[in-house]
Amino acid sequence: MNLYFNQIAAIVWKDFVTELKTRELLSAMFIFALLVILIFIFSINLSIVKASEVGPGILWVAFLFAGTIGLNRSFMLEKENGCLMGLMLVPADRTAIYFGKLISNFMFLSIMELFILPLFMIFFDVDLLGHLGPLLIVVFLGTLGFCALGTLLSSLSSNLKTREIMLPILLYPLMIPIVIGVVRMTGQILEGVDLLEMMKWIGLTASFDIIYIGVSIMTIDHILEE
Amino acid sequence: MESHENAMEARHLRKSFGVLKAVNGIDFELKQGEFLTVFGPNGAGKTTLIKILSGLTQPTSGTAMVAGYDVTEARPEMRKEIGVISHATALYADLTSLENLMFFAKMHGLEQPQEQALKVIEEVGLSQRRHDRIRTFSRGMLQRLSIARAILHDPKILFLDEPFTGLDLHASNVLKEHLQRLHDRRRTILMTTHDISCGLEMGDKVALQVQGKFAFFENIADVNRDQFEYMYFDAVRDNQFTMGIGP
Numbered sequence: 001m002n003l004y005f006n007q008i009a010a011i012v013w014k015d016f017v018t019e020l021k022t023r024e025l026l027s028a029m030f031i032f033a034l035l036v037i038l039i040f041i042f043s044i045n046l047s048i049v050k051a052s053e054v055g056p057g058i059l060w061v062a063f064l065f066a067g068t069i070g071l072n073r074s075f076m077l078e079k080e081n082g083c084l085m086g087l088m089l090v091p092a093d094r095t096a097i098y099f100g101k102l103i104s105n106f107m108f109l110s111i112m113e114l115f116i117l118p119l120f121m122i123f124f125d126v127d128l129l130g131h132l133g134p135l136l137i138v139v140f141l142g143t144l145g146f147c148a149l150g151t152l153l154s155s156l157s158s159n160l161k162t163r164e165i166m167l168p169i170l171l172y173p174l175m176i177p178i179v180i181g182v183v184r185m186t187g188q189i190l191e192g193v194d195l196l197e198m199m200k201w202i203g204l205t206a207s208f209d210i211i212y213i214g215v216s217i218m219t220i221d222h223i224l225e226e
Numbered sequence: 227m228e229s230h231e232n233a234m235e236a237r238h239l240r241k242s243f244g245v246l247k248a249v250n251g252i253d254f255e256l257k258q259g260e261f262l263t264v265f266g267p268n269g270a271g272k273t274t275l276i277k278i279l280s281g282l283t284q285p286t287s288g289t290a291m292v293a294g295y296d297v298t299e300a301r302p303e304m305r306k307e308i309g310v311i312s313h314a315t316a317l318y319a320d321l322t323s324l325e326n327l328m329f330f331a332k333m334h335g336l337e338q339p340q341e342q343a344l345k346v347i348e349e350v351g352l353s354q355r356r357h358d359r360i361r362t363f364s365r366g367m368l369q370r371l372s373i374a375r376a377i378l379h380d381p382k383i384l385f386l387d388e389p390f391t392g393l394d395l396h397a398s399n400v401l402k403e404h405l406q407r408l409h410d411r412r413r414t415i416l417m418t419t420h421d422i423s424c425g426l427e428m429g430d431k432v433a434l435q436v437q438g439k440f441a442f443f444e445n446i447a448d449v450n451r452d453q454f455e456y457m458y459f460d461a462v463r464d465n466q467f468t469m470g471i472g473p
Contacts, residue, residue, distance in 0.1 A: 003335040010332035018320050021359070082314025086375065088282055089310050090333035091302035225283065 007092045011100025029112040033066035051124040056186035067109050071150040075158035098220045106147040134195040141205045142182035148212040156223050181205035233258045233414035239288035248274040250438030259412040263425035266435035267462040272418035276385045280310050309376030312387035315368045319361040334379040346374040366397025386417035436461045
């Protein structure tokens with residue numbers, strides 16, 4: 001069991017060292033998310049619509065679109081020079097490879113989100129600090145579901161020539177239940193609704209997180225095989 | 227390794243991709259410490275054979291045992307016993323050679339991954355470049371580092387898929403010396419190559435794979451080199467006609 005966790009840690013370490021050297025992933029995701037928010041800011045009139053109504057949708061669109069860039073890049077690194085083959089040849093359970101990549105993706109996306117949230121607060125003139133705890137829980141649940149499914153699908157699409165196109169086509173429809181849940185919850189949090197009053201949405205989002213992780217564990221063996 | 231005299235054996239091994247039969251009924255066995263060189267024209271199924279034997283892909287039918295393990299089960303225990311070197315280096319371009327090998331040492335669960343990585347880096351003569359990103363390495367250096375990655379966990383069996391591809395004469399000679407040293411340490415080796423002189427010089431047994439089958443399988447001591455060369459070039463020429471690229 002120790003080896004299993006060490007292998008997961010080794011994959012996360014390798015991804016972080018690579019990112020520290022190249023700084024390609026985080027900067028690309030951050031700039032993309034920022035641009036999405038800026039485009040929406042210039043296209044809507046916040047004196048007519050309430051920020052708490054349109055803001056959550058825009059925030060999550062920014063997270064999802066930027067996260068897709070990260071997911072695409074994540075498995076492209078493994079395909080370069082046949083590294084995925086190297087990973088398949090080590091005595092590791094395939095789920096260790098999946099969880100290693102999932103944790104890396106989750107951490108990169110979370111770091112990007114932590115930089116985007118204050119900017120969102122400034123641009124939309126909303127108070128996030130007063131609701132930081134519940135908001136972080138919602139962001140955690142949404143990001144986990146996105147990364148759980150995204151890591152599985154990016155490993156699937158990495159073998160395709162049209163991977164950049166295929167990943168969003170496969171990912172976004174399956175993300176709909178989680179997106180509905182997190183957008184609703186984020187909107188309610190901005191309006192000051194207590195987290196305990198959103199238990200059905202938390203339940204829905206958490207259920208899909210668990211389902212996607214479960215499906216990934218069951219299928220990753222077949223997906224990673226050539 | 228489980229106690230088996232044969233380090234490797236295949237029985238009626240087949241692998242199809244739709245109508246294409248990449249491996250079409252291969253039977254052979256290799257004892258511990260033997261070196262088999264497999265020649266064959268492009269598209270003969272040599273890489274597919276290595277992929278099956280190393281557990282990277284499943285055969286359509288037939289059986290294969292490597293280090294006493296059934297390859298269809300793709301068990302992690304089997305992967306501890308094998309190392310694979312192919313034309314793809316399986317190394318991360320933005321990591322240094324030391325970081326790359328430390329990563330694979332950790333994935334293999336080796337104790338003291340850094341010490342082990344440094345040891346094999348020295349063995350392949352790359353100590354001076356251990357802190358350099360491998361993006362800056364020449365093809366020959368990458369191939370040596372690829373050997374280091376494959377032998378890091380001291381496997382009993384090595385699969386080499388056209389390891390001389392893209393190497394200049396000097397790099398080829400250096401690689402040949404490394405492989406010879408590995409063979410001297412009683413490792414079982416299966417190598418595919420197009421390089422007749424290297425292949426015949428280094429191996430104990432030789433096979434010619436044509437259209438997914440072993441058309442020839444002999445001890446190198448019993449092989450007439452001129453006849454074999456003629457047969458090999460014949461197979462390559464026929465293959466070109468079959469693939470529609472002949473004159």
